[in-house]
Amino acid sequence: MRPRTFRTLLSAVTLSAGLGMAFSLAAPSKDAAAQDDKKVLRVVPHAGLRITDPIITTAFISRNHGYMIYDTLFAVDDKLDVKPQMVEKYTVSQDKLTYTFTLRDGLKFHNGAPVTSADVIPSIRRWGERDSMGQKLMGFVKNMVAVDDKTFEIILKEPYGLVIQSLGKPSSSPCFIMPKAMAETPSNKNVPDEIGSGPFRMVKSEFQPGVKVVYEKNPDYKPRSEPASSLSGGKVVKVDRVEWITMSDAQTATNAIMKGEVDIIEQASFDLLPELKKSKEVVIKDLQPLGFNYMLRMNWLQPPLDNVKIRRVILDAVNQEDYLAAQVGDPDYYHVCHAMFGCKTPLNTDAGAPKHYDVATLKKMLKESGYKGEKIVIMAPSDLLSIAQLPLVTAPLLREIGFNVDLQTMDWQTLVGRRAKQDPIDQGGWHIFHTAWGTADMMNPVVNAGVNALGKTGGWFGWPKDDEIEKLRDQYAREGDPAKQKEIATAIQKRAYDQVMYVPLGEYAQPTALRKNISGALETPAFVVWNIEKK
Secondary structure, X not given: OOOOOHHHHHHOOEEEOOOOOEEEOOOOOHHHHHHHHOOEEEEEOOOOOOOOOOOOOOOHHHHHHHHHHOOEOEEEOOOOOEEEOOEEEEEEOOOOOEEEEEEOOOOEOOOOOEOOHHHHHHHHXXXXXXXXXXXXXXXXXXXXXXXXXXXXXXXXXOOOOOHHHHHOOOOOOOOEOOOHHHHOOOOOOOOOOOOOOOXXXXXXXXXXXXXXXXXXXXXXXXXXXOOOEOOEOOOOOOOOEEEEEOOOOHHHHHHHHHOOOOOEEOOOOOOOHHHHHHOOOEEEEOOOOOOXXXXXXXXXXXXXXXXXXXXXXXXXXXXXXXXXXXXXOOHHXXXXXXXXOOOOOOOOOOOOXXXXXXXXXXHHHHHHHOOOXXXXXXXXXXXXXXXXOHHHHHHHHHHHHOOEEEEEEEOHHHHHHHOOOOOOHHHOOOOEEEEEEEHHHOOOOOOOHXXXXXXXXXXXXXXXXXXXXXXXXXXXHHOOOHHHHHHHHHHHHHHHHHHOOOEEEEEEOOOEEEEOOEEOOOOOOOOOOOOOEEO
């Protein structure tokens, strides 16, 4: 059988997603063919985009979409220092309770309306209802006031040292600014439109959920004057059009980039790296040097995983090396890491890390835990190659020690939607899913959603509730001494392991494949394409 190629996909009437689902994919129109003469950047993203609201989900594909069409008040540079982005200047009162911000000139939404304080305030408020770091910030906020169209204030109840860091959070979920009407959408519902003020505009007429997304250069975008540095500085767009083309088959994507039919594979397949490295027309880069971390997440709301003894059995069963070898394969790209806040950060510690027991001991522990043979539903993504092997390690592991496992396969965006549901198991609920986070998303107890212990009314999917951890997170947020912050973070990690907030599965580097004629790709905590030039 001949391997599938990009041309085959592009000219096909339908595209099989590998799930028995067919998506319409029309042959190129004359208009699309004409685009070949312009600067068109074709990217194979790590997943198909379905959920377009980057606030209601922490999915990286939705975050990346957010960076295409929205902008942020602040952004991190290549040293992870927070710099003004939409903000021109800001001041802090002497008592450190009032932050006054002034927006820079020339900010416009894609519909031509100016960006004003009336848009910013509800955007911050909506983000603060969903995001872990935003929730912590909003707990310190007394009020937000529009002084005039370009000036607004955040007034605190007490001093809080992470205001600017929170507003400049680089990854899931950043504080993206939306028009007032969109920002007033309930924070658990997708916004009704795709209007931002960012460097690209989404071409909604060409959007095929899960298959293809098209963006065009925003001619009204006014970049900052500073050079681009990670997510900060001037977002200068050097192409006219960007196409995200989903390819769940890694060989198809690899063939396409080697033939010049696509320009970038956001997350190159580890298995096919040797093939890519042989090509004289492809280069491999690590655009996220902080790395990524795999995670196994359990649902505290669903019996029997509401029982900490049963969660501990699963924690103690995990051997990170098994997961890393199965998912990554090449030891040059991974290492065992029990640090919940990342092994490349100042908070690196293995305090509280679990012991790995043999099968006989684990069976004994499970018997003593109170487990009664209940079905354990593990959700497994079929189309997200970057984590697809993880549940295939967990399922047989749990079966071997005596769990009744129901492995349910679905596409990633279905999983993303389903993991947000708190329904009982017989109504579509779940027990376990796996995911990956950039280290930038996990590098301290405030930003790390995995140790958010607010429970079902404010926590991240899985909804653990632990008052002790929340008190420690508040202490961390108030503390300014790095040495004391590390002590608090270590105490949080110990408690998180004891209660099994989540199970770390190891740290890895994710290579990106680019055609040799692509330059300007930035090292960032999120995948972005401004500053990229196609020669």
